[in-house]
Amino acid sequence: MAHGDHLDEMTCLLYAERQLDRARAQAVSAHTENCAECRTLLRALDRESRLLTRAMLEEDEPLPSRIAEFQERARKSFGWIWGVVFGLAATGVYALYTIVVEPAQLRLEQAGFGGTSLLSLLVFQGAFWKGWQSVITLLEVLAMLTVAGFGVAVFRRRLRRGSALALVLAGLCAAMALPTTAGAMEFHKTQGTYELLKDETVKNDLLVTCSRARIDGTVEGDLYLFAQSADISGHIKGDVILFVQSARVTGQVDGNIRAATNNLTITGTVARNVLSLNEVLNLDSAGKVDGSLTSTGESVGIDGKVGRDLMVFGDHTTISGAVGGGVRVKGNNLSIVSTAEVAGPIHYEGENPATVSSGAKLASPVEYTKRVPKSEYTQGHYYLWRVIWTAAFVLLGMVLILLLPKFAEEAVRAGERVGAPLGLGLLVVPAVPIACLIACITVVGIPLGVLTFGLWFLGLFTAEIVVGAVVGNWILGRAADTWGLIGRMAMGFVLVRIAYTPLEHVHVIGFLVGLGILMWGMGAMSLAVYNRLQPKVAMVGAVQPA
Amino acid sequence: MSVPGSTETTEAVARARAGDAESWGQIYREMGPAIFRFCRRALPTREDAEDATMEIFSKLWEGKLSQYDETRSFSAWLYRVAANHCWDILRRRKIRQDKETDDVENVPLEHPDPSQLDRMIEQKTSEEVRHALQKLGARARMALVLRYYSDMSYDEIADALGVRRAFVGVVLLRARHELRQALEGKSALAAGGTS
Numbered sequence: 001m002a003h004g005d006h007l008d009e010m011t012c013l014l015y016a017e018r019q020l021d022r023a024r025a026q027a028v029s030a031h032t033e034n035c036a037e038c039r040t041l042l043r044a045l046d047r048e049s050r051l052l053t054r055a056m057l058e059e060d061e062p063l064p065s066r067i068a069e070f071q072e073r074a075r076k077s078f079g080w081i082w083g084v085v086f087g088l089a090a091t092g093v094y095a096l097y098t099i100v101v102e103p104a105q106l107r108l109e110q111a112g113f114g115g116t117s118l119l120s121l122l123v124f125q126g127a128f129w130k131g132w133q134s135v136i137t138l139l140e141v142l143a144m145l146t147v148a149g150f151g152v153a154v155f156r157r158r159l160r161r162g163s164a165l166a167l168v169l170a171g172l173c174a175a176m177a178l179p180t181t182a183g184a185m186e187f188h189k190t191q192g193t194y195e196l197l198k199d200e201t202v203k204n205d206l207l208v209t210c211s212r213a214r215i216d217g218t219v220e221g222d223l224y225l226f227a228q229s230a231d232i233s234g235h236i237k238g239d240v241i242l243f244v245q246s247a248r249v250t251g252q253v254d255g256n257i258r259a260a261t262n263n264l265t266i267t268g269t270v271a272r273n274v275l276s277l278n279e280v281l282n283l284d285s286a287g288k289v290d291g292s293l294t295s296t297g298e299s300v301g302i303d304g305k306v307g308r309d310l311m312v313f314g315d316h317t318t319i320s321g322a323v324g325g326g327v328r329v330k331g332n333n334l335s336i337v338s339t340a341e342v343a344g345p346i347h348y349e350g351e352n353p354a355t356v357s358s359g360a361k362l363a364s365p366v367e368y369t370k371r372v373p374k375s376e377y378t379q380g381h382y383y384l385w386r387v388i389w390t391a392a393f394v395l396l397g398m399v400l401i402l403l404l405p406k407f408a409e410e411a412v413r414a415g416e417r418v419g420a421p422l423g424l425g426l427l428v429v430p431a432v433p434i435a436c437l438i439a440c441i442t443v444v445g446i447p448l449g450v451l452t453f454g455l456w457f458l459g460l461f462t463a464e465i466v467v468g469a470v471v472g473n474w475i476l477g478r479a480a481d482t483w484g485l486i487g488r489m490a491m492g493f494v495l496v497r498i499a500y501t502p503l504e505h506v507h508v509i510g511f512l513v514g515l516g517i518l519m520w521g522m523g524a525m526s527l528a529v530y531n532r533l534q535p536k537v538a539m540v541g542a543v544q545p546a
Numbered sequence: 547m548s549v550p551g552s553t554e555t556t557e558a559v560a561r562a563r564a565g566d567a568e569s570w571g572q573i574y575r576e577m578g579p580a581i582f583r584f585c586r587r588a589l590p591t592r593e594d595a596e597d598a599t600m601e602i603f604s605k606l607w608e609g610k611l612s613q614y615d616e617t618r619s620f621s622a623w624l625y626r627v628a629a630n631h632c633w634d635i636l637r638r639r640k641i642r643q644d645k646e647t648d649d650v651e652n653v654p655l656e657h658p659d660p661s662q663l664d665r666m667i668e669q670k671t672s673e674e675v676r677h678a679l680q681k682l683g684a685r686a687r688m689a690l691v692l693r694y695y696s697d698m699s700y701d702e703i704a705d706a707l708g709v710r711r712a713f714v715g716v717v718l719l720r721a722r723h724e725l726r727q728a729l730e731g732k733s734a735l736a737a738g739g740t741s
Contacts, residue, residue, distance in 0.1 A: 017715075038660070041658070043664060047667045055673075056691065057695065059583070060672075060673070061592075063582060066600070405564060481612035482564050
């Protein structure tokens with residue numbers, strides 16, 4: 001340690017920089033008390049240190065413009081990415097709106113659906129989930145989530161995540177609730193027969209779940225029926241919503257009829273419009289619909305009068321009554337018998353030409369378009385739509401991951417286990433809607449049932465996104481941050497889509513693969529929720545009260 | 547003496563990691579100039595320092611930020627990233643010489659004349675020191691920058707330079723000797739870049 005009678009410079013430096021152990025530091029301290037030369041050396045080293053620090057910290061030259069501009073460039077670059085993402089989404093949404101939504105909306109309005117609230121759309125048209133209807137609902141869900149995510153991103157800096165989430169949920173609830181017609185509802189639930197007698201009047205809306213319903217009296221609001229069979233011979237001043245196996249309407253309905261049934265027969269009068277998903281629909285010769293009639297089903301018979309347009313998507317359509325507006329039919333067969341009267345144009349698209357009786361009174365000849373079965377793969381727009389939908393789902397995934405980064409990470413991590421989420425998915429996919437239905441039937445549980453069903457419904461859309469993220473993680477390794485997860489999700493989702501598309505139309509395999517993806521994703525999310533609900537015993541034990 | 551970039555940036559870092567561009571900008575505004583000056587002291591030319599600064603922040607943006615342990619000082623971690631980056635640049639250019647590592651253990655421990663050293667230090671200005679720093683070998687300069695600009699501990703310096711902790715003092719002392727020689731107008735002992 002000593003250099004002659006003095007400390008060496010290394011020792012002095014380590015002492016000055018407090019790097020010596022206690023004993024050596026004490027020895028140096030004791031030596032310097034009596035040695036002026038070593039004290040001078042220590043002072044010189046200390047001054048040298050301070051000179052070095054000062055020289056390095058001094059801002060002797062201005063910051064280069066490249067450095068100053070770098071942040072701005074980075075910000076602009078970030079904006080460019082967002083611009084592309086939202087531009088892509090906007091293009092997809094615009095294309096969907098102009099090609100699908102707008103025409104569909106027009107037809108819906110013609111069918112009397114102009115003022116339908118989101119709640120009734122989700123709840124009461126849920127059973128109508130097929131064909132082009134699904135596009136509207138999916139678009140609404142996507143658009144709603146995108147807008148909600150954008151809103152949260154805007155307010156995120158001012159709100160905590162929990163508050164933002166609460167705001168979004170409150171907004172969704174408000175969106176669901178606001179357009180709903182004000183007024184009380186009367187509930188009746190029975191295992192057997194429900195009967196509203198002829199001289200009885202229900203002042204409010206009426207909701208009935210039963211085995212058999214007979215409505216001979218008057219309902220001043222809307223009538224909602226869940227039953228095996230129903231006979232409506234009374235006077236319904238509002239709309240009639242039917243989820244009934246076999247229904248017969250012989251009375252008067254001042255509003256619309258919207259029905260999901262096996263058999264629907266109308267022999268009474270409907271002041272507005274009818275929309276029906278059914279196997280068999282009969283507008284009896286005594287039946288009259290003042291508005292338009294829209295139906296999908298195997299067999300549709302129009303013997304009575306339709307005041308406005310008739311629109312049918314069905315196998316066999318027979319018109320023997322009167323139609324005040326135009327007729328648009330898509331199906332396999334159209335028969336127009338001699339007693340028929342049609343005031344507007346008739347458009348028919350089908351595999352077989354229409355059979356038109358010579359006695360039929362038509363404003364114009366049937367405009368027939370032969371439908372040639374064609375593989376979707378040969379059509380260019382099929383691939384365009386696949387790209388648009390993929391972009392829309394990636395955007396949805398991005399929004400959800402940004403909204404719930406922790407949960408997304410947990411769900412993807414749970415998905416990596418494959419076996420457990422698949423097993424849980426097998427349980428959750430069929431069981432949750434049944435549980436929701438049971439909750440709704442108990443009436444008191446309707447809010448819980450609807451909310452759970454909504455989450456389950458959302459889960460159906462996001463399952464493939466979760467699987468995509470898992471695949472992305474497998475390929476690129478587990479993501480270290482949110483944007484890494486988003487990138488992996490996008491890549492994985494595209495790969496899953498590419499792999500799944502050729503299988504989609506191979507009936508059994510396509511169905512099984514699709515179901516597998518659905519269950520895997522749903523199971524992963526359910527597992528993440530389950531893990532979150534588990535009490536954290538270790539943490540509780542470790543934290544002592546202050 | 548204040549250490550550049552020591553301001554608490556933990557919240558901004560957390561937000562930036564979640565993808566918040568504004569927080570990213572805040573981190574850059576706060577730490578960008580300090581990291582540039584670090585690179586300016588550690589690398590031979592101003593252009594190198596500019597390139598290195600942008601590369602370091604690009605790395606952070608592209609995912610490096612996710613490796614930051616929030617329980618520790620962000621500025622210390624960032625200096626460590628910058629040191630590694632600059633050290634890599636020097637190594638790629640063969641400026642960092644393996645020979646220097648071998649010399650570490652054999653450095654002569656001279657005992658300078660304390661009064662003469664004290665006078666010399668007193669006479670020198672910051673500008674002269676900065677000028678002299680540019681004449682030092684890469685590792686000598688890097689060691690001084692890590693210790694007296696970034697305020698790194700001996701452990702952190704050992705880790706950054708890839709030497710044993712016990713020799714950090716020797717590296718620093720040798721760097722001081724080089725600096726003194728440069729200040730006195732003598733040629734630097736080790737090879738190094740010039741600005």
